[in-house]
Amino acid sequence: MNRQIILAERPRYLMPTHNCFELRQAPVPAPSDGEVLIRTLWLALDPYLHGRMKRINSQAQPVAIGDVMVGATVGRVQTSNHPDFSENDLVVGFWGWQDYCVSNGSRIMKLQTELERSHPSYALGAMSRVSGLGAYISMLHVAKPKPGETVVIGAATGGVGQIAGQLAKMEGARVVGYAGSPEKCDFAVKELGFDACVCHRDPDFGEALRDACAEGVHVYLESVGGEPMDHVLPLLNHYARVPVMGLIAQWSTGGTNANDTRMAFLTQVMAKRLRVEGVISNDFFQSHFRDFQTEMANWITTKQIKIVEHVVDGLEHAPRALQGMFQTGQHMGKLVVKVSE
Ligand SMILES: NC(=O)c1ccc[n+]([C@@H]2O[C@H](COP(=O)([O-])OP(=O)(O)OC[C@H]3O[C@@H](n4cnc5c(N)ncnc54)[C@H](OP(=O)(O)O)[C@@H]3O)[C@@H](O)[C@H]2O)c1
Secondary structure (H helix, E strand, O other): OEEEEEEOOOOOOOOOOHHHEEEEEEOOOOOOOOOEEEEEEEEEOOOHHHHHHOOOOOOOOOOOOOOEOOOOEEEEEEEEOOOOOOOOOEEEEOOOOEOEEEEOOOOOEEOOOHHHHHOHHHHHOOOOOOHHHHHHHHHHHHHOOOOOOEEEEOOOOOHHHHHHHHHHHHOOOEEEEEEOOHHHHHHHHHOOOOOEEEEOOOOOHHHHHHHHOOOOEEEEEEOOOHHHHHHHHHHEEEEEEEEEOOOHHHHHHOOOOHHHHHHHHHHHHHHOOOEEEEOOHHHHHHHHHHHHHHHHHHHHHOOOOOOOEEEEEOHHHHHHHHHHHOOOOOOOOEEEEEOOO
16 A cells, blocks of 8 residues: 555644654556656655744645645655666655556656665665755855854754754864753764854853854854844844755744844844845856765765764654654754665
């Protein structure tokens, strides 16, 4: 059978809850001429999935009620009736939360690098067009940290944060992370090589962040927003660069003092002549993906960049894991679901 997790209803509150999903059993589809049957191995859980569950989505079509939940996937070709694919090819695509899918080859791609073929889940994280490419573009093409500058990174041990922080270190910057637990902060410093990391749930977070950024902040990779952002803003130096990738705290809590935060932010943008640039990794797919994959594979293989993954075992646990993504202090590393061997 083909287990499929479908969108049963849209989130009633801010975050998805278990009633949003339903497990359905369907027959394993049969590939026709020119098609392949793919067995899912890995499924990526990314924050943007929350937007795809809502009725209105400014960037992409929302998932219809009753449809298979979407998401980036890696799988193995089980049967091929397509001239470009062979049995056992590893492919990446977007067929969502199900054990099997049939494809005509137009929306799947063979894993390109040896690194991904030996570690297929990396195709959904460090080597992907979402977290990996997003961290790479934000840091190396937008923020461009210089040696000695201070770079602040939120969700420091997450899919984007871990890579962005290590790239900034490679550029010679001082990297200060913030994360949702002391264990995550310890990990960022001891394992990922950040210079400091402070827990944003501590009551004295603001003070600790200020102490860790004695020379102010030259680069802030904004992927969190909310209350942590309120503490970073006053520390920004003149001409600081702020790539804006996401506002997960705003989505998961509705933001704290949302209006005040925005006013404070705009005041800082003007007064300090900040360069603020929105980054959507997918915009850079055509122009930068090949270079990014070559460089990232080299950095990971030569151990200049370390990758952390949080693996959830079993398709049936994907809904709960997605909910955990919108809570602070939970999983560490890129969140992936292992669907089969
Ligand atoms: N623009 C783009 O192209 C692009 C691409 C990829 C990702 N993104 C964005 O980048 C951000 C990180 O994505 P990711 O894939 O790397 O996810 P992730 O960091 O692996 O997971 C999300 C993390 O966000 C933190 N978080 C959740 N709710 C929070 C809250 N209320 N306050 C503070 N922190 C909270 C938690 O970390 P702690 O436990 O450490 O707090 C959580 O583990 C998201 O905003 C995402 O939308 C954008």
